Amino acid sequence: KIATVTPEGSQWMEQMRASAREIKERTEGRVQIKYYGGGVMGSDQKVLSRIRIGALQGGAFTPSALASQYPDLNLYGLPMVFDSEEEAAYVRERMDATLQAGLEDAGWVNFGFAAGGFAILMSNKPVRSLDDLKGKKVWIPEGDTVSRYSMEALSLSPVTLPLTDVLTGLQTGLIDIVAMSPIGALVLQWHTKVKYITELPLVYTFGFMAVDKRAFNKLDDADKAIVRDVMEQTYAKLNEVNLVDNRGAREALINAGLQSVAVDMSEYDRVRDVLMESTAELGEEDLYTPDLYTQMLAHIEEFRSRQAAAVEQTF
Amino acid sequence: MILLSLLLIVLAILGAPLFVIIATSAMVGFHNSGTELMTIALELMSIAQMPILTAIPLFTFAGYLLSESNAPQRLVRLTNAMFGWMPGGLALVCLAACAFFTAFTGASGVTIIALGAILYPALKQDGYGDRFNLGLVTSSGSLGLLFAPSLPLILYGVVAEVSIDDLFRAGIVPGLVMLVMLSGYSIWVNRDNRRPVSSFSMREVGAALREAIWELPLPIVVLGGIYSGFFAVSEAAAITALYVFIAEVLINREIAIRDLPQVIRESMVLVGGILMILGVSLASTYYMIDTEVPQKLLAFVAGLVSSPLSFLVLLLLFLLVLGAILDIFSAIVLVVPLILPIAAGFGINEVHLGIVFLAAMQLGYLTPPVGLNLFIASYRFEKPILHVYSATFPFLMILLLSVILIAFWPGLSLVFVSGQ
Amino acid sequence: MSKALDSLERAGKHAENTALVVLLAAMIGVSVFQIVNRQLLSGAFTIAWADEFVKFTVLWLAMVGSIAACRDNKHIRIDLITHILSGRIVSWIKIVVDLFAAAVCAMIAWQAWRLVREEMSWGDTVLDNVPLWIAHAIVPLAFVLISYQFLVRVLKLLLDVLRPAESRP
Numbered sequence: 001k002i003a004t005v006t007p008e009g010s011q012w013m014e015q016m017r018a019s020a021r022e023i024k025e026r027t028e029g030r031v032q033i034k035y036y037g038g039g040v041m042g043s044d045q046k047v048l049s050r051i052r053i054g055a056l057q058g059g060a061f062t063p064s065a066l067a068s069q070y071p072d073l074n075l076y077g078l079p080m081v082f083d084s085e086e087e088a089a090y091v092r093e094r095m096d097a098t099l100q101a102g103l104e105d106a107g108w109v110n111f112g113f114a115a116g117g118f119a120i121l122m123s124n125k126p127v128r129s130l131d132d133l134k135g136k137k138v139w140i141p142e143g144d145t146v147s148r149y150s151m152e153a154l155s156l157s158p159v160t161l162p163l164t165d166v167l168t169g170l171q172t173g174l175i176d177i178v179a180m181s182p183i184g185a186l187v188l189q190w191h192t193k194v195k196y197i198t199e200l201p202l203v204y205t206f207g208f209m210a211v212d213k214r215a216f217n218k219l220d221d222a223d224k225a226i227v228r229d230v231m232e233q234t235y236a237k238l239n240e241v242n243l244v245d246n247r248g249a250r251e252a253l254i255n256a257g258l259q260s261v262a263v264d265m266s267e268y269d270r271v272r273d274v275l276m277e278s279t280a281e282l283g284e285e286d287l288y289t290p291d292l293y294t295q296m297l298a299h300i301e302e303f304r305s306r307q308a309a310a311v312e313q314t315f
Numbered sequence: 316m317i318l319l320s321l322l323l324i325v326l327a328i329l330g331a332p333l334f335v336i337i338a339t340s341a342m343v344g345f346h347n348s349g350t351e352l353m354t355i356a357l358e359l360m361s362i363a364q365m366p367i368l369t370a371i372p373l374f375t376f377a378g379y380l381l382s383e384s385n386a387p388q389r390l391v392r393l394t395n396a397m398f399g400w401m402p403g404g405l406a407l408v409c410l411a412a413c414a415f416f417t418a419f420t421g422a423s424g425v426t427i428i429a430l431g432a433i434l435y436p437a438l439k440q441d442g443y444g445d446r447f448n449l450g451l452v453t454s455s456g457s458l459g460l461l462f463a464p465s466l467p468l469i470l471y472g473v474v475a476e477v478s479i480d481d482l483f484r485a486g487i488v489p490g491l492v493m494l495v496m497l498s499g500y501s502i503w504v505n506r507d508n509r510r511p512v513s514s515f516s517m518r519e520v521g522a523a524l525r526e527a528i529w530e531l532p533l534p535i536v537v538l539g540g541i542y543s544g545f546f547a548v549s550e551a552a553a554i555t556a557l558y559v560f561i562a563e564v565l566i567n568r569e570i571a572i573r574d575l576p577q578v579i580r581e582s583m584v585l586v587g588g589i590l591m592i593l594g595v596s597l598a599s600t601y602y603m604i605d606t607e608v609p610q611k612l613l614a615f616v617a618g619l620v621s622s623p624l625s626f627l628v629l630l631l632l633f634l635l636v637l638g639a640i641l642d643i644f645s646a647i648v649l650v651v652p653l654i655l656p657i658a659a660g661f662g663i664n665e666v667h668l669g670i671v672f673l674a675a676m677q678l679g680y681l682t683p684p685v686g687l688n689l690f691i692a693s694y695r696f697e698k699p700i701l702h703v704y705s706a707t708f709p710f711l712m713i714l715l716l717s718v719i720l721i722a723f724w725p726g727l728s729l730v731f732v733s734g735q
Numbered sequence: 736m737s738k739a740l741d742s743l744e745r746a747g748k749h750a751e752n753t754a755l756v757v758l759l760a761a762m763i764g765v766s767v768f769q770i771v772n773r774q775l776l777s778g779a780f781t782i783a784w785a786d787e788f789v790k791f792t793v794l795w796l797a798m799v800g801s802i803a804a805c806r807d808n809k810h811i812r813i814d815l816i817t818h819i820l821s822g823r824i825v826s827w828i829k830i831v832v833d834l835f836a837a838a839v840c841a842m843i844a845w846q847a848w849r850l851v852r853e854e855m856s857w858g859d860t861v862l863d864n865v866p867l868w869i870a871h872a873i874v875p876l877a878f879v880l881i882s883y884q885f886l887v888r889v890l891k892l893l894l895d896v897l898r899p900a901e902s903r904p
């Protein structure tokens with residue numbers, strides 16, 4: 001029994017059910033997966049508790065939901081660490097295995113991460129610089145520690161609201177600015193209440209499935225291998241599909257009449273420096289392992305120097 | 316299993332507290348389906364994870380303060396001065412105010428405890444019959460669900476991938492239809508409760524307005540605050556509680572500070588009673604989700620459908636049953652994705668479907684055995700639950716009629732929707 | 736015996752009232768402060784745990800309110816029997832029904848206690864480092880007290896029913 005917030009009838013859900021059928025066939029019915037979509041199992045905290053008392057065996061999560069179990073899940077989602085999807089993909093190729101192993105140590109079997117696209121800024125007045133954010137009411141999700149620290153670092157005042165209040169909040173001006181991936185914004189229809197998007201890659205988002213290790217270990221080895229095989233393929237496919245979907249979603253936002261605002265590069269660097277400085281300290285708050293953080297930065301550095309070299313060669 | 320259900324029904328009729336009955340049936344269900352029994356506690360504890368519930372204690376407290384003060388008398392004087400010449404004047408004010416309030420609070424029953432608290436005694440003072448008052452206030456509690464920015468409309472839009480703005484527009488006429496039909500009934504029942512038109516006096520209106528000077532700004536403060544972005548819908552309850560406290564306790568001084576603990580106790584007894592029922596209902600909802608009751612029910616009903624007409628008839632029947640056993644938010648998330656493709660197959664517009672869905676689910680708040688608003692009214696007005704059932708029945712029938720009208724006349728929903 | 740019960744009753748009622756007043760005042764205070772802080776003080780004193788605090792207060796209010804509802808006999812029942820029947824049989828029915836309620840509430844208290852003990856081992860925290868189990872501990876406690884109140888009611892009914900007929904008022 002696996003819980004997810006993905007709506008029933010969505011393409012993602014179809015994929016998951018298809019994989020469940022394949023697993024059932026290949027294990028001759030010994031492993032049957034039942035999905036509870038649409039968030040009917042309740043909040044992340046509730047799903048987590050259900051798994052720990054054994055009423056559910058797993059869930060599809062976003063990193064912040066399991067960060068209390070395994071803080072290193074925060075790493076990819078630190079604000080403005082990645083410049084591009086390519087850069088994120090390069091780092092993930094080298095670090096996903098480490099994070100997966102960490103999750104396993106924390107008691108969770110998982111089958112890979114599926115990218116969700118970068119969260120970008122959406123607003124009713126164009127945001128070109130940090131000054132455009134000052135004095136504005138920026139929404140952050142409840143309980144999102146990393147976002148809260150980032151806001152403090154930029155001396156901005158965040159507004160926390162339940163997800164259900166955001167649409168009305170944007171309409172009435174209770175909040176001015178939200179950060180969300182294009183896919184998420186389309187689903188929640190926040191795009192109908194804003195006029196501008198600022199497409200700097202603010203926060204890298206991803207989702208994954210985590211299964212209770214105690215439940216998984218009850219399967220025999222052959223079945224475990226089949227489940228891993230099928231689910232890993234599914235998540236690799238979802239990772240690809242999502243990248244394409246997110247590009248489509250970005251197009252849809254522009255087609256819906258939203259204006260894309262460009263940020264001045266020097267301003268971009270300034271904001272990033274402030275954010276990087278503040279996130280560098282979060283290791284001490286136990287929000288990630290400092291070693292892994294250094295490792296991630298080294299991979300990013302590596303990618304950027306390779307890119308620079310490639311650019312030089314073409315000239 | 317059947318024997319056990321019968322035993323529970325007998326115990327309920329013999330007078331066992333209803334929360335105990337619901338909790339027992341959930342735990343028996345867990346036991347039979349092999350679900351960990353700690354789930355009952357987990358569901359109760361998740362009361363602390365629903366931001367929507369924070370409004371309940373705050374509005375309840377505000378409602379009790381208002382009803383303990385002389386605000387109901389002032390309201391009666393004001394409506395009499397302004398609408399006394401009209402039969403059922405106060406009843407109409409009551410219906411309109413409740414619909415408006417519910418649009419913001421999303422019909423979690425807070426309308427009854429916040430507005431009902433002041434309207435119920437006011438109606439009584441104005442000479443309306445007790446059964447009528449009880450039925451009116453109870454059924455008004457979910458009226459307005461179809462008006463923007465009600466949360467169920469937003470949730471349907473997200474789940475069904477339908478434009479929320481379209482839904483907001485589509486809800487206007489059907490919502491008004493419900494309002495007008497209930498108003499018509501209220502006027503007809505109270506056709507003798509009126510004063511001669513000649514008694515209307517501007518001086519009396521002015522005096523009544525002056526007397527109510529501290530209550531009148533309340534709706535303006537709350538609605539103005541929401542619309543100007545000063546605070547969120549979810550925060551409006553806190554402002555209301557504080558405002559009413561200042562107005563009635565500190566300024567009007569109609570409730571002494573030393574009586575406050577007792578008022579708070581009474582209001583929180585109500586909160587405890589309602590949230591306890593809600594908590595154990597969450598557990599029985601979990602049991603139904605876990606054992607896929609809604610899906611099985613739908614599969615059964617879908618098997619009977621043969622034409623668009625029979626689809627709508629069966630859909631209504633299905634939704635009425637669903638509304639009686641499941642809360643509106645779980646129902647939207649669980650069932651809407653499943654009926655959308657079926658409805659599309661019969662050429663039913665998805666915006667229209669949304670309005671029909673919510674309008675039918677609205678009745679679920681009033682259908683025995685587990686209509687939440689029936690319980691809330693029973694707690695709030697200290698009336699036996701069976702009495703509330705029967706008082707609400709005529710209103711339920713009228714709402715049912717309006718839902719049928721809305722379902723079979725798509726034009727009502729689609730008149731303001733662009734591109735239809 | 737009944738004197739002891741009465742003074743327990745008064746103390747219990749007083750404790751409930753105090754808890755309810757404090758919880759409600761805290762809830763209103765924190766919520767309003769959040770709005771004032773955001774709109775008038777431009778977010779200078781943001782309380783990170785405010786939203787969570789308000790939500791847990793709802794749970795505590797619900798639980799304490801429910802204990803109070805039980806003491807005041809305000810939980811909803813289908814009140815049919817007292818209209819149809821009268822005399823001793825009604826008392827016996829009430830005894831059976833309340834005994835059943837006491838048993839069910841004791842069962843819920845037991846399940847809630849099991850869950851709280853599990854939560855101790857998880858080590859989750861809420862509200863800026865308060866252990867989650869402390870925030871949830873009100874649930875088993877409340878159900879123990881609710882169960883106890885049903886038992887007290889049974890005891891009183893029994894004393895009344897078993898009293899010799901001539902000493903009845």
Ligand code: NA
Nearest residue numbers: 422423642643
């Ligand atoms: Na509700």
Ligand code: NA
Nearest residue numbers: 638639679686
């Ligand atoms: Na219902």
